Amino acid sequence: MGKATPITTNSLNSSTFGAVQTDSQAWHFIVNPAAGGGKARQRWRTLLPKLQTAFPRMTFAVSTPATSLGALAQDAVREGKHHLIGVGGDGTHHQILNGLMVTGMISKVVYAPLALGSGNDWARSLATPRKLDHWLDHFESGSIQSQMIGHLTFPETGAEHYFLNVAGFAYDAEVVRIAAEERVRHQWMYPILALSYLSEYRPPTVCVSPKPGTRGSAQDIWEGDVHTINVGVGRYSGGGMQFVPHADPFGHQLALTVAQKLPRWKVMANSWRFYAGSIGQVKGVRTSHLNSVHLQPTAGTLECEADGEWLGSGPVTVSVARDRLRVLTAI
Structure with missing residues (x-):
């Protein structure tokens, strides 16, 4: 696995995330530009300015052929980034999960999907909205629960x-x-x-x-x-x-x-x-x-x-x- 190259960033403020967000939490986005048959690349570029407004301190990293999603996830938690948002579809979250399991620190992680894939079935199973405005509202109204693996x-x-x-x-x-x-x-x-x-x-x-x-x-x-x-x-x-x-x-x-x-x-x-x-x-x-x-x-x-x-x-x-x-x- 390649080592993740950090890309400049930001993270959320407490007013955006209600009970989910505190001043000490910094959300880190792990992006799969190949998700959705490659359409996620352009969608991410379109959504990024809105996300940076909603998350003025957010950080993010983008996978490449040389740097896998699993490697990005491992690097993130080892750098102390425990509030993660996976950007892509089911395969994206699958690869990130398997990267997290290698670290032995998954108990420290809080994870949320931003559905930019083809099927987005896991996001559907969590009742995660797909439209960005509704997704942002989801952080205020949603709750953190512990799911099986x-x-x-x-x-x-x-x-x-x-x-x-x-x-x-x-x-x-x-x-x-x-x-x-x-x-x-x-x-x-x-x-x-x-x-x-x-x-x-x-x-x-x-x-x-x-x-x-x-x-x-x-x-x-x-x-x-x-x-x-x-x-x-x-x-x-x-x-x-x-x-x-x-x-x-x-x-x-x-x-x-x-x-x-x-x-x-x-x-x-x-x-x-x-x-x-x-x-x-x-x-x-x-x-x-x-x-x-x-x-x-x-x-x-x-x-x-x-x-x-x-x-x-x-x-x-x-x-x-x-x-x-x-x-x-x-x-």
Whole structure:
């Protein structure tokens, strides 16, 4: 990772942020100009003068090909900047989170998203406004709450990743990979690709169990061909879809949805439920809450994504991380 190069700055005043802001707090913006298919670069330039008026002491740093968002986050907290605003979409916040987790100082951080991405699903899960005027008001009316963090471990490689919204497996992850390969970045990316790719999809067979090696009661273990699996901290993913409508970011258990192999007509006929939050009513779809789950492919390949970032393939264990993240929310 490259070392962050500080860019001149500022931070907020207490009157702008009400209970959220004090005179000793300086908010630091971490900007991803590539978010939203590159549109965030110009949007940031447009918003910056208004932000500097609202935050007369703000500081900010912008990621580059040589300096990652994770490196910027690490540098910020090590320099004592603990009130952070991530500027971008779900992938931006995902990378910043993973940078913060490396420092071991995430408990000191207060974080808020400024949604300039494509889907902005985590911001939606926090009820964060997208229009700047409403977003600024949000700092007066919002509150700081402690949300869960999801933890992904890949036993075959030893790799670890953290997520703050939703992790997806099987079909969901394959769609994310295809979108990245085709450089498709807009709000309707996921639903368009999800429906157009259905006929080509070959579902893997997956054993779903509470933890690796578990061979408990039949009700705790399920194995079969899967259409998609989602594990959620937040409710929304894929540009406003609700694959885990029972998720609660401020709770203590992850939300799990397992959709077994479904015929194409059934997926299309029930696609409206992805937005209505009633996916659990479809026959062949299981929903539950849990502290951890192990996903072991027994046939085929189980691909994985988290917060819209493709991470590779399983087996994988998903659990609630020990640490939590303090976030600004309207919920």
